[in-house]
Amino acid sequence: MSAREDLLVEGRTGKWEIVLGLEVHAQVISKSKLFSGAATDFGADPNSQVSPVDAGFPGMLPVINEMCVEQAVKTGLGLEAQINLVSVFDRKNYFYADLPQGYQISQFTQPIVGKGLIHLDMPDGSVRTVGITRLHLEQDAGKSLHDQHPTQSYIDLNRSGVALMEIVSEPDMRSAEEAGAYLKKLRSILRYLGTCDGNMEEGSMRCDCNVSVRRPGDPLGTRCEIKNVNSIRFVMQAIEYEARRQIEIIEEGGTIVQETRLFDSGRGITRTMRSKEEAHDYRYFPDPDLLPLVLKQEWVDGLKSGLPELPDAKKTRFVADYKLSPYDAGVLVAEKAVAAFFEDVARGRDAKLAANWVTGDLFGALNKRGLGIEASPVSAASLGEMIDLIADNTISGKIAKDVFAAMVETGKSAGAIVEEQGLRQVTDTGAIEGAIDAVIAANQNKVAEYRGGKDKLFGFFVGQVMKATQGKANPAMLNELLKQKLAG
Amino acid sequence: MTVLTDLTLTTAREGLRRKEFSAVELAEAHIAAVEAARPLNAFITETPEKALGEAYRSDEKLARGEGGPLEGLPIAIKDLFCVKDVLTTAGSHILDGFKPPYESTITSKLWQAGAVCLGKLNMDEFAMGSSNMTSYYGAVHNPWTRQGDNRPLVPGGSSGGSAAAVAARIALAATGTDTGGSIRQPAGFCGIVGVKPTYGRCSRWGVVAFASSLDQAGPMTRSVRDAALMLKIMCGHDPKDSTSAPMDVPDFEAALTGDVRGLRIGIPKEYRVDGMPAEIDALWQQGIDWLKSAGAVPVEISLPMTKYALPTYYIIAPAEASANLARYDGVRFGLRVPGDTLGEMYENTRAEGFGAEVKRRVLIGTYVLSAGYYDAYYLKAQRLRTLIARDFDAAFEKVDAILTPTAPSAAFALGEKMDDPLAMYLNDVFTVPVNLAGLPGMSVPAGLSADGLPLGLQVIGRAFDEATMLRVGGVLETAANFTARPKSDFGKGAA
Numbered sequence: 001m002s003a004r005e006d007l008l009v010e011g012r013t014g015k016w017e018i019v020l021g022l023e024v025h026a027q028v029i030s031k032s033k034l035f036s037g038a039a040t041d042f043g044a045d046p047n048s049q050v051s052p053v054d055a056g057f058p059g060m061l062p063v064i065n066e067m068c069v070e071q072a073v074k075t076g077l078g079l080e081a082q083i084n085l086v087s088v089f090d091r092k093n094y095f096y097a098d099l100p101q102g103y104q105i106s107q108f109t110q111p112i113v114g115k116g117l118i119h120l121d122m123p124d125g126s127v128r129t130v131g132i133t134r135l136h137l138e139q140d141a142g143k144s145l146h147d148q149h150p151t152q153s154y155i156d157l158n159r160s161g162v163a164l165m166e167i168v169s170e171p172d173m174r175s176a177e178e179a180g181a182y183l184k185k186l187r188s189i190l191r192y193l194g195t196c197d198g199n200m201e202e203g204s205m206r207c208d209c210n211v212s213v214r215r216p217g218d219p220l221g222t223r224c225e226i227k228n229v230n231s232i233r234f235v236m237q238a239i240e241y242e243a244r245r246q247i248e249i250i251e252e253g254g255t256i257v258q259e260t261r262l263f264d265s266g267r268g269i270t271r272t273m274r275s276k277e278e279a280h281d282y283r284y285f286p287d288p289d290l291l292p293l294v295l296k297q298e299w300v301d302g303l304k305s306g307l308p309e310l311p312d313a314k315k316t317r318f319v320a321d322y323k324l325s326p327y328d329a330g331v332l333v334a335e336k337a338v339a340a341f342f343e344d345v346a347r348g349r350d351a352k353l354a355a356n357w358v359t360g361d362l363f364g365a366l367n368k369r370g371l372g373i374e375a376s377p378v379s380a381a382s383l384g385e386m387i388d389l390i391a392d393n394t395i396s397g398k399i400a401k402d403v404f405a406a407m408v409e410t411g412k413s414a415g416a417i418v419e420e421q422g423l424r425q426v427t428d429t430g431a432i433e434g435a436i437d438a439v440i441a442a443n444q445n446k447v448a449e450y451r452g453g454k455d456k457l458f459g460f461f462v463g464q465v466m467k468a469t470q471g472k473a474n475p476a477m478l479n480e481l482l483k484q485k486l487a488g
Numbered sequence: 489m490t491v492l493t494d495l496t497l498t499t500a501r502e503g504l505r506r507k508e509f510s511a512v513e514l515a516e517a518h519i520a521a522v523e524a525a526r527p528l529n530a531f532i533t534e535t536p537e538k539a540l541g542e543a544y545r546s547d548e549k550l551a552r553g554e555g556g557p558l559e560g561l562p563i564a565i566k567d568l569f570c571v572k573d574v575l576t577t578a579g580s581h582i583l584d585g586f587k588p589p590y591e592s593t594i595t596s597k598l599w600q601a602g603a604v605c606l607g608k609l610n611m612d613e614f615a616m617g618s619s620n621m622t623s624y625y626g627a628v629h630n631p632w633t634r635q636g637d638n639r640p641l642v643p644g645g646s647s648g649g650s651a652a653a654v655a656a657r658i659a660l661a662a663t664g665t666d667t668g669g670s671i672r673q674p675a676g677f678c679g680i681v682g683v684k685p686t687y688g689r690c691s692r693w694g695v696v697a698f699a700s701s702l703d704q705a706g707p708m709t710r711s712v713r714d715a716a717l718m719l720k721i722m723c724g725h726d727p728k729d730s731t732s733a734p735m736d737v738p739d740f741e742a743a744l745t746g747d748v749r750g751l752r753i754g755i756p757k758e759y760r761v762d763g764m765p766a767e768i769d770a771l772w773q774q775g776i777d778w779l780k781s782a783g784a785v786p787v788e789i790s791l792p793m794t795k796y797a798l799p800t801y802y803i804i805a806p807a808e809a810s811a812n813l814a815r816y817d818g819v820r821f822g823l824r825v826p827g828d829t830l831g832e833m834y835e836n837t838r839a840e841g842f843g844a845e846v847k848r849r850v851l852i853g854t855y856v857l858s859a860g861y862y863d864a865y866y867l868k869a870q871r872l873r874t875l876i877a878r879d880f881d882a883a884f885e886k887v888d889a890i891l892t893p894t895a896p897s898a899a900f901a902l903g904e905k906m907d908d909p910l911a912m913y914l915n916d917v918f919t920v921p922v923n924l925a926g927l928p929g930m931s932v933p934a935g936l937s938a939d940g941l942p943l944g945l946q947v948i949g950r951a952f953d954e955a956t957m958l959r960v961g962g963v964l965e966t967a968a969n970f971t972a973r974p975k976s977d978f979g980k981g982a983a
Binding site: 052055056057058059060061062063064091093095096097100101102103153155281283284285288289290291 | 569570576578583586588589590592692693694695696697699700701727728729730731807808810811813814815817819820821830834854857858859862866
């Protein structure tokens, strides 16, 4: 891939290209764990959701949870990826106190999902495609609590054995912004599919960032992996910092050491966790407790035909059917619930107007209150009703902004607010003409100036008439009548 | 008068039905024998109260005309099987104090069938050994001794406690497990019947794992009929074990027709190994002759990959074991030896908790899976394993069962071969290929060595054709008419 000039970053000695690949651990939505029947609810009391299998007790054996397999395959299909009908579970061996078996059951050489694609919606409305290398299923480890006792650590095994999808991208991204867009799009797809809730704060989606830099056209540089970053903002910060760090080292004559790093969100920096020499030898080998996972093509086809409409398809449809701009369509489809809300508002109405209201005033109101679309104080039906009032000239678009604000505050319907506050638009020609006449009479000097060629004064007259009608004059009618009257 | 400890499962079952004695009496007789036999060190944990309670309930069931196929029959359990709330050690210090909160599938089935639990049997640590010398709980003495020589002998291993208990008549039967010969070799050394079924026949759920792709549980008994009876109860698909075979279990007792006419019996030419005693070779020939005179047809077969079986096994089994034993880390159960850091606690716990043989195999297993060695060792061993299995596939196109000696020697003395792991590993030369191929195999007592020790013959069957294997074993049993008794014999009644 040739370097994209616009994304190069300037160093002291010239331009650099940042090369990024992301590994996302996405917790599978399922009632029970990948290999045991224990529950997976977030926030339960420590060690209350642990079966002897999850605790690595002697003689316990894993049995694959079909639901988790289904979720992984659905995700693979959502990423336009190859589904491998035969995949193998391996043991990844290492010792840690919160890894009860002394190995993690994962997939190494034969993952359940192979190569796929993800299309990023960039803020300028363009689309960038990033390759997916693979998706595999694996168990999560437990959690070590180091702050409960002065000298000892506590272990919570609730998470031990919970199913994760590790989704690995190709090193196709070139900026922190693209990495952010990748995570947003991936999260959107996972949520549409219902395969992962994508809540990074709760740890159900975690990201490892592989970062390297090179001169445009050079082979790949040595990479550093930043582990377990838990928000999109932090991912972007970590990448910015890490790329800058690497560029400075190289420009000062140093070399990059391959290592695993941690992001310190408090200080906004990355720091060494372990070097390549300290890296584990995981001694992967096929788990003899599990037979290879064999899927039937018909089963995969059945899942495929049952998939919901995904963001990309929905975006294409919004552009085609509602004549929205790709950017607006991209914003509206990012969340399934927003897209559904929009479609409810737009049904039978001016879609462009509906889109403007949803992405403008509604998003503004939700952001201000920190609410999601599900908790919107204005329902799709109410917003639709308000737009109807604009369409039938009961209120102007300008007045509508006040009406909407009142709807958010009071929860009342647009109709009720218009009536209560007497906001009904004046469409009576006589009343508007009367107001125009009065304004003309009171401003004869300005009328003369206008008629003498000072066109800009038109706005002054509009303002005066609106003032006289308390803003309720229908703007189009006002324009029309004012033009006539001023023309004399 | 009937000596209750001298019965078999089948004859004791008849006696209970005919009300010749009660289950409690049967249990009491065995509990007394277990106590008297303590010098053999066959048990790690005795559970006399549990046995009596169960026997009492069995008597109630029998009185109502109810009860399962093993109702009221006292057996003992290799200490690799988790028995709920009963100390389960796998013969290791590292499982100190471990009482599982669950019951293995196999023991559940046995208790469901009415069997009475006498206790948990000694074994090589984590089933790693062929002598029972690696147990943290000390060596088990073979009930047999050489003529004119009182030196204690090993019972074989790893199911050494099981074989000794059944041979000494302190349990009617016992469970064993077999990863490379751990049921068949001790059965051969102690003069009893031991069956390793096809891989996937018996659930491994709740059995402490040694090498998951090789481990299989099986019965150890004093007759082929008993083995057939007990095997039927132990087998069956278990959804909790992903490697358990979803196949029906035939009536193995019904397969014991005694009719082997026309059966083709494979005699692998490569099994005449260097240094094998002439008497074992002679016994093997005797076995061939017995089957021939019963109407079977001996056929010479070739299993050329057999010579790679031991090295293949000693890569795959330790590799799997190195991961299976990683969970013994002192964190959640068993022994914990404190340290200043997590790493130190691991090191202290595992250094003190594991014995030398276990450490040796964990090190070998870790090595063969390491980056840079994986292809040369583990991957190559897996390929050889496939080739070894193919040898058997080809052979079974021509024959219905295969006959070999069980082991290349009779029982040896305590402490012998301990300084030479390779000599010890050679004990499994005839049994290991069967595990690698996942096939069923059994040992039948067939004769005595010149110094009066039992020798076994091994019958190997097609995958999931334990029925034919048992039929052949039954004919050998009848022909051999093995009536010799060990020196330590608790089936003789009150002395």
